Amino acid sequence: MNRSKYLPLTETTFYILVALLEPGHGYYIMQKVEELSGGDVRVAAGTMYGAIENLLGLKWIKAVPGEDKRRKVYQITETGKEVLKEESKRLKKLVDVAGKHSL
Amino acid sequence: MKRFKAFFDFEKEEAWLDEMSEKGYRLDSVNPWLCIYTFTKVEEGEFCPKSRIDFRMVPGKDKVEYKECFRGSGWELVYSSNNAAQQYFRQISPAASDDIFSDKSSVVQRNKRLGRLMLVSSIIFSIIAMMQFVCLTDAIRNTDSFWTVFFTAFGICLAGVAVVTLVAGNRFLSKDMKGLDAVVEQEDNTSAGDKTVRRMVGRMVVWLIISVAAGFAVGSIVSLVTG
Numbered sequence: 001m002n003r004s005k006y007l008p009l010t011e012t013t014f015y016i017l018v019a020l021l022e023p024g025h026g027y028y029i030m031q032k033v034e035e036l037s038g039g040d041v042r043v044a045a046g047t048m049y050g051a052i053e054n055l056l057g058l059k060w061i062k063a064v065p066g067e068d069k070r071r072k073v074y075q076i077t078e079t080g081k082e083v084l085k086e087e088s089k090r091l092k093k094l095v096d097v098a099g100k101h102s103l
Numbered sequence: 104m105k106r107f108k109a110f111f112d113f114e115k116e117e118a119w120l121d122e123m124s125e126k127g128y129r130l131d132s133v134n135p136w137l138c139i140y141t142f143t144k145v146e147e148g149e150f151c152p153k154s155r156i157d158f159r160m161v162p163g164k165d166k167v168e169y170k171e172c173f174r175g176s177g178w179e180l181v182y183s184s185n186n187a188a189q190q191y192f193r194q195i196s197p198a199a200s201d202d203i204f205s206d207k208s209s210v211v212q213r214n215k216r217l218g219r220l221m222l223v224s225s226i227i228f229s230i231i232a233m234m235q236f237v238c239l240t241d242a243i244r245n246t247d248s249f250w251t252v253f254f255t256a257f258g259i260c261l262a263g264v265a266v267v268t269l270v271a272g273n274r275f276l277s278k279d280m281k282g283l284d285a286v287v288e289q290e291d292n293t294s295a296g297d298k299t300v301r302r303m304v305g306r307m308v309v310w311l312i313i314s315v316a317a318g319f320a321v322g323s324i325v326s327l328v329t330g
Contacts, residue, residue: 026168042205044204053159053298
């Protein structure tokens, strides 16, 4: 499967996937992303909800059974992890190239 | 205070709502079908919330979570329906986030959902127009003047609606492209999972079947009564 057509990920998508390495519901993800990015990335609700729907559709995340039936809990899937790894590799390469040019 | 105003553009609608908010009018309710907005004037110096529009079909079972996401960042629902995609939000307090979208691509995706939906509706309207063309030829053959006039008028209306939705839908899609070019922003590649159009079309087909069935029922009752 050629996943490269989805790369590069947006910053928001990247952080959401990282946040969902641990299961959490929508509002938790919003807080987690802000925390992970040191306050740089604040995902607004409409963007957040859309991202969840998109990532569910791509099967990069999945809904896992939670305590409260009305509050869905999400978690990253294996496919999602692969994409994250691929994207991290791409980003690392960029940083390496920049480093070689003493940036 | 009630205001009647029709928009074909989310950005313009939000800009107008911002204008109203700056003048101190808080949005209390919306009827998107009749284009009626109800505002209340807030006291001088009191917080007047901004309003924003999402366009997304949210199934009933996901509504709680959807609302919670927004509530968490300071937005509450003003209008929402299970049969429509329009979702009107307003800020709860000054602590609310500035907008309900934090990147350009989710705004673009919202407009694209509406654009795609309009193109699909246009196809559905065209199909109905063609279907009723069969009824029209039948009425002409039977020299039934009432139904001839009825189906001709109905057909013209349907064709008109189909053309309008086609043009408007196309405009929504192309306008977004321009928006993306203008900001030279990275396009989000992950929009494949969007279900709004599919859900909305499902809803329309159900309503279509119900109205056709109702039409047949009324028709057969009328023909029974008139003998």
